[in-house]
Amino acid sequence: MMKKATTVLLLLLAAVTPAFAQETILHMSGNSWETGAFPPSNLGDELQAVGILNDIEAPLVWDTANYSYTWYVRDLSSLGEVIVGTTRVVTYGGGALTIYVDFLPSNHDYGVNPPNATSPSTFTDGFSTYLDGFFTDFTLTFNHATNTGNFVGTLTFTGGDVFPLLTDPDGWTFGSNIAGFGPTGYDLELNGDVYLQGPVSVEPNSWGQIKGLYR
Numbered sequence: 001m002m003k004k005a006t007t008v009l010l011l012l013l014a015a016v017t018p019a020f021a022q023e024t025i026l027h028m029s030g031n032s033w034e035t036g037a038f039p040p041s042n043l044g045d046e047l048q049a050v051g052i053l054n055d056i057e058a059p060l061v062w063d064t065a066n067y068s069y070t071w072y073v074r075d076l077s078s079l080g081e082v083i084v085g086t087t088r089v090v091t092y093g094g095g096a097l098t099i100y101v102d103f104l105p106s107n108h109d110y111g112v113n114p115p116n117a118t119s120p121s122t123f124t125d126g127f128s129t130y131l132d133g134f135f136t137d138f139t140l141t142f143n144h145a146t147n148t149g150n151f152v153g154t155l156t157f158t159g160g161d162v163f164p165l166l167t168d169p170d171g172w173t174f175g176s177n178i179a180g181f182g183p184t185g186y187d188l189e190l191n192g193d194v195y196l197q198g199p200v201s202v203e204p205n206s207w208g209q210i211k212g213l214y215r
Contacts, residue, residue: 023167026099026194027055028071031182032151033114038187039144040081041090047076047140048115049190050123052108053099059165062130068106069130070123071099076138086145095135097155097174100126113185131160135174142178142188151176151190172196 030051034041041047053069056062062069076095081088102125109118138153155172157163176192 022195022197024193024195025057025060025166025172026053027057028053028176028193029179029191030071030189031110031186032073032188032190033182033186034078039088039142041078041088041140043078043080045078047073047078047092047095047138048120049073050108050110050114050120051190052106059167060162061165066104068102068104068108068126069099070102070106070108070126071097072120072124073097074120076135087141087143087149090140090142092135092138092140092153095138095153096133097135098124098132099130099160100124101128101130101161102126110183110186112183116185129160130162131157132163133157133169133172138174147178147180149178149188151178151192155194168196 028051030049032047032049034047035045036042038045038047050072051070053062053071056069074096076092079091079093081090083089100123107125108122111118114120133155135153135155138151140149140151142149151174153174155174157166157169157172163169172194173196174192174194176190179189179191181187182189
């Protein structure tokens with residue numbers, strides 16, 4: 001009898017406990033640079049990065065047959081670095097991320113030694129803002145012995161074409177592995193995602209809800 005009651009209780013708890021999952025909406029790649037080059041990261045140095053979206057997942061929508069999607073991270077101010085062995089940990093204040101929509105063919109061009117004639121300008125010249133947000137924290141971890149590490153930041157979205165489709169504007173994670181070194185003048189190559197960890201409730205949406213904005 002006790003075993004049966006316990007089983008019923010567990011089933012009831014499962015029914016009322018919200019499901020937690022990682023909701024990934026953006027897959028991104030790009031290249032970053034910091035004032036005076038990295039390493040080191042000195043107090044007040046600005047970190048910037050530009051790149052492209054490689055994939056977008058529900059509940060967001062996109063149209064790669066007609067548009068390109070680029071992004072720009074800027075205004076991240078270094079609060080200094082801490083070195084532990086071969087690992088550098090840099091925290092930043094401020095910072096913003098904007099994703100742009102542009103017509104095909106895409107004209108984005110990293111060039112060399114940014115900022116230059118094509119970067120960040122060809123990543124920010126879209127006709128519409130897909131998503132716009134700011135960072136509430138941002139950290140770079142880099143092991144200079146293995147040339148590995150990651151960027152991790154917490155994002156709050158504030159607007160953009162698909163902003164109404166987000167399940168929540170707050171608590172998004174910008175997480176990116178360091179994939180190598182970028183073109184000349186760039187410091188680190190990024191490859192990562194934007195995701196939300198928590199209860200997920202996705203409403204069905206279609207490209208038709210957003211498509212009219214680009215006409």
